[in-house]
Amino acid sequence: MGYEPRAGGLLMSGGSAANFVALSAMRERQLPGSRAEGMPGREDRPLVYASAEVHSCITRAVEFLGFGTNALRWVPVDDEWRMDVGALERMIADDRRVGATPVCVVATAGTVNTGAVDPLAEIGEVARREGLWFHVDGAYGAVGAALPELAERYRGLADADSLVVDPHKWLYVPYEAGAVLVRDPRDLHAAFATRAEYLEVGDEDYFSGPVWFHERGPQLSRGFRALKVWAVMRHIGLEGYRELWRRDLATAGELRRLAGSHDRIELFPSTDLSVSCFRYVPRHGNASEFNRRLLDRVHRDGRLFISGTTLDDEFFLRACIINFRSTPDDARIAIETVVELGEAMEGGG
Numbered sequence: 001m002g003y004e005p006r007a008g009g010l011l012m013s014g015g016s017a018a019n020f021v022a023l024s025a026m027r028e029r030q031l032p033g034s035r036a037e038g039m040p041g042r043e044d045r046p047l048v049y050a051s052a053e054v055h056s057c058i059t060r061a062v063e064f065l066g067f068g069t070n071a072l073r074w075v076p077v078d079d080e081w082r083m084d085v086g087a088l089e090r091m092i093a094d095d096r097r098v099g100a101t102p103v104c105v106v107a108t109a110g111t112v113n114t115g116a117v118d119p120l121a122e123i124g125e126v127a128r129r130e131g132l133w134f135h136v137d138g139a140y141g142a143v144g145a146a147l148p149e150l151a152e153r154y155r156g157l158a159d160a161d162s163l164v165v166d167p168h169k170w171l172y173v174p175y176e177a178g179a180v181l182v183r184d185p186r187d188l189h190a191a192f193a194t195r196a197e198y199l200e201v202g203d204e205d206y207f208s209g210p211v212w213f214h215e216r217g218p219q220l221s222r223g224f225r226a227l228k229v230w231a232v233m234r235h236i237g238l239e240g241y242r243e244l245w246r247r248d249l250a251t252a253g254e255l256r257r258l259a260g261s262h263d264r265i266e267l268f269p270s271t272d273l274s275v276s277c278f279r280y281v282p283r284h285g286n287a288s289e290f291n292r293r294l295l296d297r298v299h300r301d302g303r304l305f306i307s308g309t310t311l312d313d314e315f316f317l318r319a320c321i322i323n324f325r326s327t328p329d330d331a332r333i334a335i336e337t338v339v340e341l342g343e344a345m346e347g348g349g
C-alpha cells in the first residue's frame, strides 16, 4: 500500500468495524477533546465529505461517532463514478462560508457498485490544503495498488492518513478480518487508549509485548485473527496474489465480454476492477422489476451467487469476483444461467 514501516494498525472483524476505528482516530485528531467532551451541539459544525458511491458503513461510523448523518456531505461523482474533485472543493468553500468546519474526506479505492477508484492524489491534495483528514476505504479494492499495471490509478494512496483493506475480501482470508492502517499509530492511541488498574501487568514487557492492541481499538478481548491473515499471505505471497488477482480480473473481463455481446443482456459500463453490473433485457415490462425477481430466482437456483444494486435509478445484477477458485469458465456459466432463468421467467416458468 506504500505506507512507511512505522505505520500501524489493527485487525478488526471487517471493513465496517475497520472504517469505524479509522474515523475514530480522525475525530480525536481533528476535534481534540471530543473523546472527553462528547459531541453534543457543537457550534463549529464539523463535516465529513464522501462520494455518493461510498459504502453505507461510513454513514454508520459517522452516526456512531456523534457527528450525525447530517454532517455527511455527499460529493457528486463524474461519468466514471469517481468523486468529482471540483465539486468537493466548491462544497468545502461553500460550507466554510456558512460557518461549518470541514474535518475529513473519505475516498474509496474500489467502490462496491462499480469498482471505481476515486482520484486519490487530487483528493489528498485538497485534504492537505484544507487541513482535512484523508481517509481511504479500500476494503475491497485497495489491493489493486499492488498490481503494476493498475498502480497509476492508485497514485496518492500512501498519502492517506488512514486506510482500510479487508483481508477477508480480495486477500482471500476466511471471514472475519478487516484491517485498519494509520500513517501514525499514535492517532489510534489518542482515540482509544484507556487506563484501568486491572489491566496493569507490571513493568516488564513479558506479557504486554511491544503493542497493547486494546489501546488501538474498541475491543479488549480479541481473537487471534492475525494467524490466519499471516498464514494465507505467507502461503500465497505477493507474486501468487498478483497471479490470482489477474485471473479474477480476467474472469470479470470475460463476464463483461459475454454480457456485452449477448442480445438479451445489458452491460452497465463499469471500471476494469472485478465488479461488473449487468441485467437481463426482458422483451416486455419493466427491466428493474424483472431483474429483482430474476435475482431471487438465481439465488434459489443455486448455481451462482451474485447480488443486485441500483445505478442511475435502475436495478442491475452485480457480480464481484474475489474467489481464488473462480475462472473465466464461471463467467460463461454465470451468463448462461442468467439467460436461461430469464427466458424461463418470460416463458411463464
Ligand SMILES: Cc1ncc(COP(=O)(O)O)c(C=O)c1O
Binding pocket: 013, 014, 015, 016, 017, 055, 057, 108, 110, 111, 112, 137, 138, 139, 140, 141, 166, 178
Ligand atoms: C468499499 C467497502 N467498504 C466497506 C465494506 C464493508 O465491509 P464488511 O462487510 O467487511 O464490514 C464493503 C463491503 O462490501 C466495501 O465494499
